[in-house]
Amino acid sequence: MYLEEILNQILHKLDEQQALLQVTLNSLTTSKAVASFLGVSPRTIQLWVKQKKLQDGKHYYRDGKRLVFIPAAILELKNNPYKGVSPLKEDIQKDKTPKKKTINPVAKKILGDLKVSNG
Secondary structure (H helix, E strand, O other), X not given: OHHHHHHHHHHXXXXXXXXXXXXXXXXXXXXXXXXXXXXXXXXXXXXXXXOOOOOEOOOEEEEOOEEEEOHHHHHHHHHOOOOOOOHXXXXXXXXXXXXXXXXXXXXXXXXXXXXXXOO
């Protein structure tokens, strides 16, 4: 009997978690909520839409001029940033590429052939 009570408590907690997840997912329809959920700014979400990194019909749809995000697709994007084309994956890869150090052309003319360290 004791084991059944524990299982019932676990099932009850699981039901509560599923209800909470459903409420959270339903709130992921605005640009601001999606940005907060993904850990980026609302401007980044706008840029991803403009650059077609977030796909119309997959990640969002238009209700007039307003964008309505599809919670399941946003959750998938967050859980699997390395699966397929993902703006999160691209941003992570972008951070890993080293920047080439250059010197300003005007400074180069002034300094001529002097060796200058960019480090």
